[in-house]
Amino acid sequence: MPGEHGGAARPGRRGVITVWLPTAESEALMGGLPAGFRADVWTGGPELPASADTVEVVVPPYGLTDAGLSRLAELPRLRLVQLESAGVEWIRPHVPDGVVLCNARGAYDRAVAEWVTGVVLAHLLRLPRFEQARRDERWDYTQTDSLEGKRVLLVGHGSLGAAVSPALAGFGARITAVARRPREGVHGVEELPGLLPEADIVVLLLPLTPATAGLVDASFLGRMRDGALLVNAGRGGLVVTEDLVAELREGRLYAALDVTAPEPLPAGHPLWSAPGLLLTPHTAGSNGTPPARAMALAKAQLVRYAAGEPLVNVIGGEGY
CATH class of the missing domain: 3.40.50.720 (NAD(P)-binding Rossmann-like Domain)
Known part of the structure; x- marks a missing residue:
């Protein structure tokens, strides 16, 4: 199951690490990328960024269709999926074996x-x-x-x-x-x-x-x-x-x-x-502050990932 490999998801290579972010505003929301990272934007559409062969971390947009979720299996160097959401049921079955899944616990x-x-x-x-x-x-x-x-x-x-x-x-x-x-x-x-x-x-x-x-x-x-x-x-x-x-x-x-x-x-x-x-139409977490909190959490997670440190909010075999 995704996440059962637990604590540290070490980067697959040294040098610049590629991360996919869900929107063009995500980088600004997190206050800029940590040192050693470069970002492409993937909004979940059928066209994958040119870095599909090298991306190691994906922060996917919430509510991807099954067609979009299936594309995760096409990313050979993928090591970490970091969510903007607290819920994981929509994506968990699609995370490839050996890839760590983490949620945004605390952001909402x-x-x-x-x-x-x-x-x-x-x-x-x-x-x-x-x-x-x-x-x-x-x-x-x-x-x-x-x-x-x-x-x-x-x-x-x-x-x-x-x-x-x-x-x-x-x-x-x-x-x-x-x-x-x-x-x-x-x-x-x-x-x-x-x-x-x-x-x-x-x-x-x-x-x-x-x-x-x-x-x-x-x-x-x-x-x-x-x-x-x-x-x-x-x-x-x-x-x-x-x-x-x-x-x-x-x-x-x-x-x-x-x-x-x-x-x-x-x-x-x-x-x-x-x-x-x-x-209400699923608005409990939509008062304006959670997106920035979620992206700040993602940024801190990227720092841990690059350093080979234990990650937080890892979804293990028993779930949350």
């Missing part, structure tokens, strides 16, 4: 924490209801709610969870964290059945892996308390959509989704008309 933490906090507050303050009333020209006074004292279950507690937790706790929320492996102050996923009924808000921050796909199914949702809010800032495939739609239509649960499966939603998809849903 603050942006996602802002989005989660924003949609939770919008729900509690009834902002979607009041916006609809404005459109209907109705003065629709009702009591609103507060985040203070709310029990929030964070499902996924890597760097994203570590950023979201204090953001919500700052409003007085009581946080319970869950991760794949239990540790001090963090529960294991096997404890979810007992934790779900106690939560007012459940926030999904997990990556999409074979172990997490479809985790939020009818059984998971059925354990959530009446009136609870499900927030998905992870991946759409974590949720069995038809099971969630059934709960929304019954009015038993609410949801705020930044990710769906599929993306984008096709016309007529039931999520478009589902009640009790706040939906």
Whole structure:
């Protein structure tokens, strides 16, 4: 599997190292290339740069098609694929054996924490209801709610969870964290059945892996308390959509989704008309700062690569 070769991906040759960047602006975003590198731009199109026989590091554009992803196998000196994204499910099967895959863990933490906090507050303050009333020209006074004292279950507690937790706790929320492996102050996923009924808000921050796909199914949702809010800032495939739609239509649960499966939603998809849903088009990490953070991370990774030092954010055989 890609990444299982772990820590250091040593450059294949001395001298100038070629890296492919996803846009013409990428080099400026990272504050210039490190010494010893030259860059070409590959936006994912069918035409590969002339340096295809010598490129060692590729920072691919997010959302490459399968046709574009298949071109990675044509690069004989490729040693490292460094992503701008935190999620890797879209590219991992296409990374050739022996090539190290690293993600942009940490680049989106603050942006996602802002989005989660924003949609939770919008729900509690009834902002979607009041916006609809404005459109209907109705003065629709009702009591609103507060985040203070709310029990929030964070499902996924890597760097994203570590950023979201204090953001919500700052409003007085009581946080319970869950991760794949239990540790001090963090529960294991096997404890979810007992934790779900106690939560007012459940926030999904997990990556999409074979172990997490479809985790939020009818059984998971059925354990959530009446009136609870499900927030998905992870991946759409974590949720069995038809099971969630059934709960929304019954009015038993609410949801705020930044990710769906599929993306984008096709016309007529039931999520478009589902009640009790706040939906954004995968914008949680799009507040303006993450691209520069991702490219700064990529630059630091290039320095490690050139020096033969251990790389960070390596995606190993067990995933994240």
